[in-house]
Amino acid sequence: MDEVLVVKDLHVHFVLENMTVKAVDGVSFHVSEGEALALIGESGSGKSVLGMTILRLLPENVRVNGKILFNGSNLLDLSEEGLREIRGKEIAWVPQNPATSLNPVMKVGIQVAEPMEIHLRIDRKSAVQRVANLLKFFDINPPEKRVNEYPHQYSGGMKQRALVAMGTSTKPKLIIADEPTKGIDMTKKVSIVELFRKIKKNELSLLLITHDLPFAEKLADRIAVMYCGQIVEVCNVKKFFKSPLHPYSKALLNSLPSRGLKPIKGNPPSMVNPPKGCKFHPRCEYMSGRCLEEPQMFEIDGNLVRCWLYD
């Protein structure tokens, strides 16, 4: 399988007046063609920042090092114009708060048509016509009426679907979906899963950023676990939910209501002064003296884990 997106040793640091927040600290992973990779982790582990770094949507006080290769070319080296050709056309981004992600004074149809208007060079009228077809595909009815409505006339779930429609409208190669199930209740989650399954059929890669483990289980092919700006495990989805490798992954799964609702002791570490060595060691039940040294990635049957237990 071809690798669509390759991230190599990526560092994203926010430089503030008197400190540096290491939101992403040496992350490497790849997404293959037609594959769904779910990036999971606690709030504040750097997942969303990682997603936004790929499209370079971060503020100016950020320092990015490393490589983000998309179809072989480094997105970090691209000019602003070159990047615009990628954004919305090759890589689409589905944002995390559907409620605030649509322009309140713009008709939804025109807004969803925007990527098509920009990249496929079709006029607004036929773009909006195509949007109507897309809305129908995503169960927003009646589409001819809905394209002319404003975001406040949509429900939360409809906004979410409209945003997914916007992301898929140009048939991108990769979709980065940031917390697509945030604020959506259990019954609607099923329809979001269906939605992403539907679009995955079109040979499209998916980078799913979520802390919703059951959702990731249903949709992803592989799971990457992020902890304090680092990826601590990359694992096949079946194996991950049966027997995860990293102690943090085990703890994370045990914190699920269906598996006993056991919280992880302690608090997530600070990204300004992360713990030395393995960043999880202060909270880890398998901790040993060796954990004060930074562990490397170990490969176990094709899965990756950053823990000395597997040395």
Add this chain to the structure above:
Amino acid sequence: MVRAMLNVGISFYFRHNSIISGLFILAFLIAMVVLSPLTADPTKIDLHNNLHPPSLEHPFGTDNLGRDVFARVVNAAKIDLAISLVIVGLSAIIGIAIGLISGYYGGLIDKITICLIDIFLALPELILALVIVGALGPGLFNSALALVALGWVRYARIVRGSVLSVKERQFVEVAKAAGINDLGLIIRHILPNVISPVITIAMLHLGHSVLSLASLGFLGLGAQPPTPEWGTMLNEGRVYLREAWWLSVFPGLAIMLTVLSFTLLGDGLKDALNPKSRRIAYG
């Protein structure tokens, strides 16, 4: 039925009374402008009939040169309103553009703009206008130019502030992620979200520029005689204030009504456009 309609009309009036009153006066002013060609020639001198008090033939009387004051007030409305509209239109376009650019790009451009805005706001507008017109030479065109040079500041300030908050909102990020360029982003996504306070300010500015234009005219720096202009007319009437009150009172009333109409409209629109201050419609 009629009664119910009347009730709706009355309740609408009380909800938006300032807009309705403002529109009423404005309609009156516009009627004046439209009907101005029907009046007597405002510049026709008739020295035999000078300083006549208001009569049926000359409803507002005649001035020191025997010109019909009614015709002059009505024709001045055309000039004053048209020039004020131009001043407001140009100031708004320039101010909005500067505010959008400075708010969106930030950095050095923004620092320079802020500095300029602070300088302009620290100095009294009319004095500054006097200096500019004094340097350029008196005349209607130069006073309009001076008022545009000073008028853009209010728009730039309010637009810049709104842009700073709007550009952080998530839909801007979404549009960026869709690959839109800066110009498209500013015009299609940011501008419509910052425009509503501008409408209110433009209304108040209209009244303000009528006043400034008249002030410059009164000081002899605006429209030059024999052009009928309210401020210039006030100045001409000043000498005869004791003998012929009608020379100053009618242009003065016209200025007052115009400013009142735009102020009422501006205030009413501010309430109507701001959802927080909008009164409950179905009580």
